[in-house]
Amino acid sequence: MSGPAPIIIRTGVPRVRAAFTTRAGGTSTAPRASLNLGAATGDHPGHVRANRTRLAGALGFDPVRAVALRQVHGSAVYMADGHGGRDSFTGAADGVADADAAATGHPGIALAVMGADCPMVLAWSADGSRVAAAHAGWRGLVAGVLEAAIAAIADDDDVGGVRAAVGPHIGPCCYPVGDDVRAVLADRFGPGVLRGAAVDLGACCEVALTGAGVPRDRIAHIGGCTACEEGLFFSYRRDGGETGRQAGIIWIEEDA
Numbered sequence: 001m002s003g004p005a006p007i008i009i010r011t012g013v014p015r016v017r018a019a020f021t022t023r024a025g026g027t028s029t030a031p032r033a034s035l036n037l038g039a040a041t042g043d044h045p046g047h048v049r050a051n052r053t054r055l056a057g058a059l060g061f062d063p064v065r066a067v068a069l070r071q072v073h074g075s076a077v078y079m080a081d082g083h084g085g086r087d088s089f090t091g092a093a094d095g096v097a098d099a100d101a102a103a104t105g106h107p108g109i110a111l112a113v114m115g116a117d118c119p120m121v122l123a124w125s126a127d128g129s130r131v132a133a134a135h136a137g138w139r140g141l142v143a144g145v146l147e148a149a150i151a152a153i154a155d156d157d158d159v160g161g162v163r164a165a166v167g168p169h170i171g172p173c174c175y176p177v178g179d180d181v182r183a184v185l186a187d188r189f190g191p192g193v194l195r196g197a198a199v200d201l202g203a204c205c206e207v208a209l210t211g212a213g214v215p216r217d218r219i220a221h222i223g224g225c226t227a228c229e230e231g232l233f234f235s236y237r238r239d240g241g242e243t244g245r246q247a248g249i250i251w252i253e254e255d256a
């Protein structure tokens, strides 16, 4: 059986490792086949734990110290100390805190955020001493989760060196929303994020990140539409809510 096939991000900093997962290489069965990493999805907890352990092995991070969150579409940032996620990733696996972002300056602590259409954004400081991960659905974006995540790893003096990667998310091709949501997002991020009846969440992320001080040329968009690419990604909207979760993961490697 083939293992997980995550999309590895070139961070440009030797010790910072980052990846976005695909649905390949896990143990969960349809409609969550197969690398479902989300705990609150109706999947068997044993499958989620096995998938998370398998991913940690494939990428080479410590699953016991990895951070998993209870995502609530807010703007709170969990600041992970050297103990990391306190076995929230593969232990009880119910999340260490109610938060949609995590940040750390401690090597060896992997930060994981999950999504099934929402953008996941990974960010790291120029010298690789601090990293952050955020789940950035439209509510979290409006609440300011990306601005909060960037503020957690950089101040005004060094935010210009921060790099960020916006992971696969539902594209404007598949994301028509109601007039009320369009109005809120256009008001917050400008009319340029609208695509007819749809919204470009990647564009919202870019406005938020640049507004927080990250230079546009330091923001990478991984691309891909979670709804269009059924073989690669879970999509809440495509699958009517019965689906799994992919993850964005970032960490600072410990000295060998």
Ligand SMILES: [Zn+2]
Binding pocket: 170, 171, 172, 173, 174, 225, 226, 227, 228, 229
């Ligand atoms: Zn699409």
